Amino acid sequence: MTGNKAVAYKEPGKVELIDIDYPTFELKDGPGVNPANVGRAVPHGVILKTVATNICGSDQHMVRGRTTAPSNLVLGHEITGEVVEVGPGVEFIKVGDICSVPFNISCGRCRNCKERKTGICLNVNPDRPGSAYGYVDMGGWVGGQANYVLVPYADWNLLKFPDKDQALEKILDLAMLSDIFPTGFHGAVTAGVGVGSTVYVAGAGPVGLAAATSAHLLGAAVVIVGDMNADRLAQARSFGCETIDLSKGGPAEQIEQILGVPEVDCGVDAVGFEARGHGHDAKEAPATVLNSLMEITAAGGALGIPGLYVTGDPGGVDESAKKGALSLSLGTGWAKSLSFTTGQCPVMKYNRQLMMAILHDKVSIAKNVNAKAISLEDAPKGYAEFDAGAATKYVLNPNGYLS
Structure with a gap:
């Protein structure tokens, strides 16, 4: 055998x-x-x-x-x-x-x-x-x-x-x-990326980089990738992405410096449930990415969420997080008529x-x-x-x- x-x-x-x-x-x-x-x-x-x-x-x-x-x-x-x-x-x-x-x-x-x-x-x-x-x-x-x-x-x-x-x-x-390529592509498609779109991808790991690649393939005008890891941000820049360093704070102000407005047409969460807050020495805060994407995605836009979320997390920061229950600002998403797509690609x-x-x-x-x-x-x-x-x-x- x-x-x-x-x-x-x-x-x-x-x-x-x-x-x-x-x-x-x-x-x-x-x-x-x-x-x-x-x-x-x-x-x-x-x-x-x-x-x-x-x-x-x-x-x-x-x-x-x-x-x-x-x-x-x-x-x-x-x-x-x-x-x-x-x-x-x-x-x-x-x-x-x-x-x-x-x-x-x-x-x-x-x-x-x-x-x-x-x-x-x-x-x-x-x-x-x-x-x-x-x-x-x-x-x-x-x-x-x-x-x-x-x-x-x-x-x-x-x-x-x-x-x-x-x-x-x-x-x-x-x-x-x-x-990762179909998953990143799915994130970009479900975020509504098309010709001329401005796109923010949260996370410069492999799925985030695949989503950024997919956004370019779909015709995006500007693709912005946010992360705290300098090497991963450099990798995103190597194929034409704009980048923002989230160890310096939230994405809105840095997006405005790039686009002239503090929002994008399309948002992609390529981080998932182990997300951290923004700023130097930020601690784990699993709802950070989803809440920040709702803030910086234009009204009527969409969020693609290929990042993994779970129903059981023994290491969750609190009892709610251990069950996958996150403190989302759903009112923001509702008020802005945002669409969400989650789950396996x-x-x-x-x-x-x-x-x-x-x-x-x-x-x-x-x-x-x-x-x-x-x-x-x-x-x-x-x-x-x-x-x-x-x-x-x-x-x-x-x-x-x-x-």
Whole structure:
């Protein structure tokens, strides 16, 4: 039997490379697996040899101990791989295909999937709508920061790259299609970004940089990125963004210095529930980004909210925050007739179009997010550096496909 190593969450602040079973076409019991999913047959699945699998800010929430993730949960929902086995129910995907895996698992059969709401599939997670690989409370599908991974409903879920050699030439860019590029694009689209828009993106991590890249792709006139991390702000400036340093105070005054008015047409929250307040030595204040976006987005505008918010946060700043209950100035949003879009990005709504933009040199997403390939063995170091604020998107290379 082929060996399989994987990156697992051990305890707050610690991940470790462990040995796990080679995948089979059945969901086995294990850390985080919903009991109702144990024994679930997956004849519609394939086994991938992992080409690239990325470290995500959403993984970091678990690694910091800010969720109820159990020890030994195998991490990784940003997966690109080569098909090495197909289940008996797979018709169109073939051995040897290189494919992008949307991070949200969906069945393609339920009402929500048929309405392109693949982030809230009704059939893959017994607890609630929506699922993902290697994530707490998402059904227990094993993560892809491993040599091999099982992908269910393969004919539906997988985005096959049209030419294998071309794909491998652009693999760092294509690796972003599993999550952050569609997620950032979704944030920009739902914020209403279009030709001539002025856009504020809160957060210069990989999703924020992907949202800023997407805003440019959608024709924005000015894209402003706010953060407290100087290196990440420099990365945003490297591809034409304006930036504001939130350690110096809130965004409105700094936006006015750029645009002449203290507001933008469109706002994107790429931070989520671990947000901090503004100013030097600001403390955690999870509603800060949402409230500031309502203040600086023009009346009648929209907020795209791809940043992650949770219903259970053991490290929350107060009892309300521990349940995901934040003190929002909803009256401001109501008075300004603002629209809000939250939740998982429905990756399949965007990933093919973004793949074509990459393959035909319309966008350089890997460069913009400063993607860097590292070995599976270096994953703990990558997690630590990313958590410390590195302006880098770490891409794990379990099987040597990446140069």
